[in-house]
Amino acid sequence: MNSLISLGVFLCFSPLLVFLLHVSICRFKVRLPIQTLQILAYLIGFFPLYYVLSFVEQTTAAVVYAFLVYSSFSYTYFHFFNMSETARRIKILYEINRTGFLKEKEILCLYKTSDIVQKRLVRLLDMREIALEAGRYKLQSHLLLAVAILLINWWRLVLGFRDKSE
Amino acid sequence: MALSLTLAGILSFFGCLLFHVILWRLNRPRNDSGTIFVIFLFIPPIFAVAARFFYPVSFASIFLWYLLHFSLSGAYIATYPVFQAISPSLEILLIMDNYPEGLEAQTLLSYFNDRRLVKERVRDLLNSRLAKKKTDTYHLSPVGFCVIRTFIAYRKILGLGFQTG
Numbered sequence: 001m002n003s004l005i006s007l008g009v010f011l012c013f014s015p016l017l018v019f020l021l022h023v024s025i026c027r028f029k030v031r032l033p034i035q036t037l038q039i040l041a042y043l044i045g046f047f048p049l050y051y052v053l054s055f056v057e058q059t060t061a062a063v064v065y066a067f068l069v070y071s072s073f074s075y076t077y078f079h080f081f082n083m084s085e086t087a088r089r090i091k092i093l094y095e096i097n098r099t100g101f102l103k104e105k106e107i108l109c110l111y112k113t114s115d116i117v118q119k120r121l122v123r124l125l126d127m128r129e130i131a132l133e134a135g136r137y138k139l140q141s142h143l144l145l146a147v148a149i150l151l152i153n154w155w156r157l158v159l160g161f162r163d164k165s166e
Numbered sequence: 167m168a169l170s171l172t173l174a175g176i177l178s179f180f181g182c183l184l185f186h187v188i189l190w191r192l193n194r195p196r197n198d199s200g201t202i203f204v205i206f207l208f209i210p211p212i213f214a215v216a217a218r219f220f221y222p223v224s225f226a227s228i229f230l231w232y233l234l235h236f237s238l239s240g241a242y243i244a245t246y247p248v249f250q251a252i253s254p255s256l257e258i259l260l261i262m263d264n265y266p267e268g269l270e271a272q273t274l275l276s277y278f279n280d281r282r283l284v285k286e287r288v289r290d291l292l293n294s295r296l297a298k299k300k301t302d303t304y305h306l307s308p309v310g311f312c313v314i315r316t317f318i319a320y321r322k323i324l325g326l327g328f329q330t331g
Contacts, residue, residue, distance in 0.1 A: 136268030
């Protein structure tokens with residue numbers, strides 16, 4: 001039980017570990033897409049996790065437990081980072097903070113569809129979900145799309161959401 | 167021991183998920199993000215501590231169970247905005263799926279509407295009490311101020327600035 005508690009304490013701090021790894025990688029100015037840097041930080045984090053696991057009685061359940069906690073925390077951390085990258089809510093808060101207050105018209109002027117879409121296109125190109133060929137954007141991988149259609153639409157249906165904007 | 171803790175963590179997470187689905191189908195709360203926090207993060211530990219009066223369970227076990235429950239719940243809470251409103255990235259992919267020969271950026275842009283993309287998010291900010299409306303201007307709430315200062319500090323540590331868009 002004591003070794004399990006040690007593992008638990010380590011896992012409590014695992015978001016901090018992933019954050020520190022992410023900071024180190026970002027500070028090295030590695031020329032890789034931002035999503036790849038996140039995955040790299042997550043994967044490197046498995047080395048210290050493996051080390052801590054070596055002190056615990058390594059049953060399958062303990063390994064599954066550690067993997068679930070570490071991966072879930074890392075996933076949440078990367079969502080947090082992605083929010084700071086592209087979330088419109090955060091950008092609007094940032095602009096209100098910068099200027100003190102904003103009128104609705106000013107918010108609409110700040111966020112042009114072209115900027116919002118362009119940023120997503122760059123990210124999707126980086127992730128190789130789409131490709132740019134002779135000025136035309138094409139779907140390259142159907143993985144994200146399959147997840148979008150199957151999982152997201154299905155879960156929206158389960159939760160009782162009716163239309164896109166709800 | 168690890169097996170029972172792992173199972174307990176997974177089961178309590180799915181229990182909360184079931185409760186969340188039932189509640190959403192009956193009457194989705196206006197402040198849905200806040201309610202999700204209460205359902206997934208605050209109610210389960212109250213039940214766990216109350217269970218100690220009827221069943222001998224150590225605080226160490228509660229800690230390890232809650233750690234798994236908390237991490238899984240955190241991952242779901244972080245994903246929830248994707249279900250709340252279709253993200254532009256996914257919308258782009260769905261549009262592209264209809265054009266096997268590809269499409270130009272201009273064609274893609276014609277599918278989007280400035281007002282809808284931004285207005286929905288402003289409404290979310292008001293509902294989650296991160297911003298407040300005074301006559302015709304939007305201001306930060308104290309919580310909104312703390313949230314944005316955290317993000318600014320966080321990006322500074324990463325060596326990244328804040329970009330708009």
